[in-house]
Amino acid sequence: xxxxxxxxxxxxxxxxRVAAGRVAGQSHNHKFGxxxxxxxxxxxxxxxxxxxxxxxxxxxxxxxTDNVEDIAAGDxxxxxxxxxxxxxxxxxxxxVTMTGQTAVLTTGKSFLRVNRMYVATAxxxxxxxxxxxxxxxxxxxxxxxxASTIRATIGAGLGQTQQAFYTVPAGKQxxxxxxxYTSTHVSASCTFDFLIREAGSTVWxxxxxxxxxxxxxxxxxxxxxxxxxxxxxxxQGTASTSTVPATAELDILLLDV
Numbered sequence: 001x002x003x004x005x006x007x008x009x010x011x012x013x014x015x016x017r018v019a020a021g022r023v024a025g026q027s028h029n030h031k032f033g034x035x036x037x038x039x040x041x042x043x044x045x046x047x048x049x050x051x052x053x054x055x056x057x058x059x060x061x062x063x064x065t066d067n068v069e070d071i072a073a074g075d076x077x078x079x080x081x082x083x084x085x086x087x088x089x090x091x092x093x094x095x096v097t098m099t100g101q102t103a104v105l106t107t108g109k110s111f112l113r114v115n116r117m118y119v120a121t122a123x124x125x126x127x128x129x130x131x132x133x134x135x136x137x138x139x140x141x142x143x144x145x146x147a148s149t150i151r152a153t154i155g156a157g158l159g160q161t162q163q164a165f166y167t168v169p170a171g172k173q174x175x176x177x178x179x180x181y182t183s184t185h186v187s188a189s190c191t192f193d194f195l196i197r198e199a200g201s202t203v204w205x206x207x208x209x210x211x212x213x214x215x216x217x218x219x220x221x222x223x224x225x226x227x228x229x230x231x232x233x234x235x236q237g238t239a240s241t242s243t244v245p246a247t248a249e250l251d252i253l254l255l256d257v
Contacts, residue, residue, distance in 0.1 A: 066130025199230025
């Protein structure tokens, strides 16, 4: 009889082993978004309003509203990395050297989706001084002139995107293990909608609606919802009156297929 010798890593919790890359064919993605003033069907991200999804892959312009610190010789963001998907939903990334309000392009990399953007290297400040944008539009003082051309935003001093939307990469199957919704307004509630659109479809499906009044709700089903490669996932928030601050976090298990 063959006896298997257990290693120390065998006793680690499964989630820890996935995070450490010790479970073959499995990985994890934690998405989180924040909207300071969610109104009507607003995406939970740093920008106001609903996110505009790209119809075709394009080279991105990366800019900052700060023209002094977020440059190669500055004290703020020196380089920024953009992670996303190409026209075939394959994972791609590009790292650019910041030039402040002057756009630097993701030359040689055309993005259909931007899943994440973050400051890769920084000066003595340790973070970005201005708001950093990835866009396909024309910039004025570092800010895109047309809001619908913005693909991702890093808030000043935050270091990375805060956006509750994601597209499943090619070769992956996504399992949404949990979603956490929070709204902190003292009197107005926020209705959160968990929306998905399958690859090649024009139809958005509502996979869950949750009402939160000054608190937090965690959706963690025993059997997670699963989505195929190319599926767009988005969390939107609607305030009962005026606007409310809203956050959403998704824990997504990715399985190689």
